Amino acid sequence: MQLIDTHCHIHEIIAWDDADREEYSVTARWHKSGITDPDAVIATAVNGGVTRMICVGCTVEDSQLAVDFVQKRPEIWASIGIHPHEAARYAGARKKLDAFAALAARPKVVAVGECGLDYYYEHSPRAVQLKILHFQFQLAQAYGLPMIFHVRDAFEDFWPVFDQYPGISGVIHSFTATEKELHQALERGLYIGLNGIMTFTKDEKQLEAAKKVPPGRLLLETDAPFLTPKPHRGTICLPKHVRLTAEFLADLRGETLEQLAEYSSANALALFKVS
Ligand SMILES: [Zn+2]
Numbered sequence: 001m002q003l004i005d006t007h008c009h010i011h012e013i014i015a016w017d018d019a020d021r022e023e024y025s026v027t028a029r030w031h032k033s034g035i036t037d038p039d040a041v042i043a044t045a046v047n048g049g050v051t052r053m054i055c056v057g058c059t060v061e062d063s064q065l066a067v068d069f070v071q072k073r074p075e076i077w078a079s080i081g082i083h084p085h086e087a088a089r090y091a092g093a094r095k096k097l098d099a100f101a102a103l104a105a106r107p108k109v110v111a112v113g114e115c116g117l118d119y120y121y122e123h124s125p126r127a128v129q130l131k132i133l134h135f136q137f138q139l140a141q142a143y144g145l146p147m148i149f150h151v152r153d154a155f156e157d158f159w160p161v162f163d164q165y166p167g168i169s170g171v172i173h174s175f176t177a178t179e180k181e182l183h184q185a186l187e188r189g190l191y192i193g194l195n196g197i198m199t200f201t202k203d204e205k206q207l208e209a210a211k212k213v214p215p216g217r218l219l220l221e222t223d224a225p226f227l228t229p230k231p232h233r234g235t236i237c238l239p240k241h242v243r244l245t246a247e248f249l250a251d252l253r254g255e256t257l258e259q260l261a262e263y264s265s266a267n268a269l270a271l272f273k274v275s
Pocket residue numbers: 114150173174
């Protein structure tokens with residue numbers, strides 16, 4: 001049995017000294033938990049049956065790091081993205097956006113994202129989030145890459161943008177919406193990324209939607225170091241924990257772990273074309 005973590009941030013374990021990253025808390029989060037060796041994290045995941053992982057970028061610099069990080073590591077691939085939280089940093093930064101776009105041609109880059117709209121936190125103004133999202137759609141279209149979407153409290157604005165770019169495939173990562181948004185995603189051919197939130201949510205609507213994701217559309221992810229599944233709440237999330245989410249979902253959906261592992265892994269291989 002093999003599982004695939006389609007969304008993690010383990011490359012940031014090694015970004016500690018990068019001046020660009022000081023204000024950004026993900027590396028600090030890893031280090032505060034005593035995690036400083038990404039290869040040990042990967043080895044533990046592989047030993048636990050998590051044979052492949054996708055490292056997801058959130059800024060230009062973070063995406064560069066992810067692309068470099070995956071080159072000599074056979075179990076991992078990179079996605080390049082500008083998170084909606086970070087959009088304001090790049091609104092007028094033409095040179096940085098050019099450097100970002102150039103990453104799409106690098107080996108082992110399998111997707112564009114995470115990108116999208118986050119109106120829950122609204123760390124960047126909505127108009128800027130939209131602008132940076134359009135930029136990433138155009139990049140994905142130009143390179144024929146699938147996209148990893150982060151959409152929170154913003155589906156009403158997201159769908160009209162998505163519908164302007166025919167032929168785009170992708171995943172709504174960290175899906176926690178209801179059956180309504182599930183159907184909107186499925187009718188557009190998108191995959192649904194489920195993570196540890198499922199194991200601890202008290203929102204019945206989220207669980208109902210998770211039950212109804214067709215087997216051919218479900219992807220597993222951790223979003224490590226965030227969103228640790230039960231029963232390890234309070235500790236840092238690692239890619240190996242994708243198994244806990246898989247076990248929970250198999251139980252919820254009335255399937256065996258092996259069934260869920262098989263189809264979710266096949267979906268990941270099909271969407272991201274990793275081998
Ligand atoms: Zn996200």
